[in-house]
Amino acid sequence: MRDAYGMLKPQRMLKPDEGTAGAGAEKLRGGQTQEAGAQGGNAVTEPAERETRSEAAATKADEPSFDRVIAPGATVGVLGGGQLGRMMALAGSAMGYRFVSLDPTQDAPCGQVSPQIVAAYDDIKAARELAQRADVITYEFENVDAGVAALLEEESYVPQGSALLYTTQHRLREKAAIEAAGVPVAPYRKVASLADLKAAAAELGLPAVLKTVTGGYDGKGQAVLRSEDGLEDAFRRLAPERAGAADGGGAVSGAAAGEARSSEDAPLVLEKFVPFRCEISVIAARSPRGEVKSFPPAENIHVNNILHLSIVPARIAEDIQRRAQELAEKLVAGLNAVGLLAVEMFVTEDGELFVNELAPRPHNSGHYTMDACATSQFEQHVRAVCNLPLGETELLTPVVMVNVLGQHLEGAAARFCGDDKEANQLGVIPKLHIYGKTESKTGRKMGHINLLCKDTAAALAWVEHTNLWRN
Ligand code: AIR
Secondary structure, three states: OHHHHHHOOOOOOOOOOOHHHHHHOOOOOOOOEEOOOOOOOOOOOOHHHOOOOHHHHHHHHHOOOOOOOOOEOEEEEEEOOOHHHHHHHHHHHHOOOEEEEEEOOOOOOHHHOOOEEEOOOOOHHHHHHHHHHOOEEEEOOOOOOHHHHHHHHHHOOOOOOOHHHHHHOOHHHHHHHHHHOOOOEOOEEEEOOHHHHHHHHHHHOOOEEEEEOOOOOOOOOEEEEOOHHHHHHHHHHHOOHHHHHHHHHHOOOHHHHHHHOOHHHOOEEEEEOOOEEEEEEEEEEEOOOOOEEEOOOEEEEEEOOEEEEEEEOOOOOHHHHHHHHHHHHHHHHHOOOOEEEEEEEEEEOOOOEEEEEEEOOOOHHHOOHHHHEOOOHHHHHHHHHOOOOOOOOOEOOOEEEEEEEHHHHHHHHHHHOOOOHHHHHHOOEEEEEEOOOOOOOOOOEEEEEEEEOOOHHHHHHHHHHHOOOOO
């Protein structure tokens, strides 16, 4: 098997003077690698075998990426080793790629199916090892350390670049970029002080959502404000000390503190609460050669700010679905993104679309594609970063994706160990995906189920009848 793979290797198109890069593209092993479970063939060998890729990297950095193809047999390095990396590695391995990830948690989900470098995300030495061992680098979460991203760009091939990462790591930068691409976002105000917050709430009206500009996900780092009474509390809870201090004791007035800061310094943003009919998301992909494709919109239902269900087709008019895909495609092209871009949107009663947020990576709301589309989002991401032609995104069957959080894991697993009469009766085909996280916690994403169906109402009835998602 290993030899057969070996024969597949010339891999990416090399420039005539790039012989050393070609050698560099061979497997480079060593370091604190955790042996893969599923890909036992990827044995760890001695550090002495490692080659230096600095020469290759220099050539790689100069190479225009639009015609550079990373062919099957090459190694994809993934920053982060959670479920998104795992599913990327599973899809990409089926296409003949090898994977190596970097994640601080021993036995992380991606590390269970491909080799893992166990190290902190900001460990420069480990990042350099990832660069040496991979032919192309991608990431599976966006809070990648800026220094590491810059180093990887210099020493390896990161077709996604770090610019979009930099943009999407910060809500204010992200909103400015979306607006610059000619796409609407819900009205918002930056908030650097309690006085700013009061002024913003008066201008935008309540309810509104106060969010930290960096770091929040799955409802972390945000608060829905419904009345003026709650403003101070929410501000104290979410604002980092620096902002709170600026407002406290009257040493610096709130307004002055707000003025003194550039938008990038404001630690919070207040977003007007858009009264929406539903929330949808579209995952678009773009390759370095400029090809763009998007998946059908998913209608998303959140519980406690965590995605609960994705319903596809979304229960909205077809012309709104088409506009949503056009909007996501316009964004992925306008932002010059490479790889996947998940675009979350609100649909108003009038059918207007406002972008809520972006994620430059595979997205939970795109997991339905794994069983219901001609190409999964993970295969598409690998295709995009490797500059292969993008896969067809056609929906093959209606589907509902339901997330399995820590509190649902045991029940969902037990259900899969027996006959599911309900599913048979309803004509629903449940496909279980479990991520292998060693610690299960309430609210933690442990897996998901794609419910293939003839009609999404039947799949929703299955979710209801199982009684597994009552909490
Ligand atoms: N992730 C990244 N951004 C948002 C999400 N959900 C995925 C990535 C990351 C994992 O969630 O795959 O590695 C982290 O999950 P947890 O449960 O350890 O927080």
